[in-house]
Amino acid sequence: MSDPVAGRLVLLAGGTSTVGRRAAEALTVAGARVVVAGRDPEKLAALAAEVPGIATETVDLTDxxxxxxxxxxxxxxxxxxxxxxxxxxxxxxxxxxxxQSDPDYRVLETSLTALRHTTRAFYDDLVASPAGRLAMISSTAVARPLAGGANYAAVKAASEAWTRAVAQGFAKAARDAGEPASSAAVIFRVKSLEGLEEQVAAAFVALFAADASSANDEVVTLDA
Structure with missing residues (x-):
């Protein structure tokens, strides 16, 4: 039996990091088609050389x-x-x-802005897909914010709220259509991504095999 993600088209938004590379590798091994979007053409070219078969797009996701x-x-x-x-x-x-300076906050806010733009642009795709899946990487700091990381925790909390709103949209679309849920939006919380790159990649691939109605709006904490 083929992997449930086989043949699916997956977008890695900002996927030139180590976790992006691991996700691209895991997805292609499972038979998915992968597009990696990022703003640095040199990093995208390096990733494409390391993970044959993926497509890359140079784009500013905050635009x-x-x-x-x-x-x-x-x-x-x-x-x-x-x-x-x-x-x-x-x-x-x-x-x-x-x-917690404004310049630092504005830099961190780009993550939320990119999430908003990307999910809005591809929302109809995910709703219509028989296996629409959205996952974002958040932080355990949302549940226990520190004064020295208030900007970071605030942006992550807002990003989680946006993702949960997408999840509600998925559920409503299924109800309105009178059909079983086929799309799910999930939040992966980590304390730090270091050392968890492969686990995050595996969790995302596994999401395609999960029941959409059960997975939708889940907050999953990943740790070593």
Whole structure:
């Protein structure tokens, strides 16, 4: 029996990091078609050389018009997207609450902005897919925020809220259509991604085999 993700088209948003590479490898081994979107063409080219068979797109995911154009390009070249793993992130913090500067916040906020643009552009794809899946990487800091990481925790909390809203949209679309749920949005919380890259990749691949109605709106904590 083939893997449930086999043949599915998956977008890795901001996927040039180590976890993006592991996810691209795991997905291609399982038979998925993979498109990696990111802003650095050199990193994308290096990833494509390391993981044969993937497609790459250079795009600023914080630019709404650019993401709309990306969706059109992906549809034309590859078809409708079945899954998105949101990997746009980063860390800035420290210095207690007084150290939570606006410039740091604006840098961190790009992750939420990219998530909003990407999910809106590909939302109809995920709803229509027989196995639509969205996962984002969040932090255990959301449940226990520290003063020195308040900006970071606030952005992650907002990103989780957005993802849960997407999950509600998936559930409503299925109810309105009078059909069983086929799409799920999930939050993966980690304390740190270091050492968990393969686990995150495996969890995302496994998501395609999970029952959509059970998986939708789940918060899954991953640890070593």
């Amino acid at each position: 709404e018009a650019a993401v709309t154009a990306l969706a059109e390009k992906v549809h034309t070249a590859h078809g409708r997207v079945d899954g998105i793993l949101h990997l746009v992130g980063g860390w800035r913090g420290g210095g207690g609450l007084a150290g």
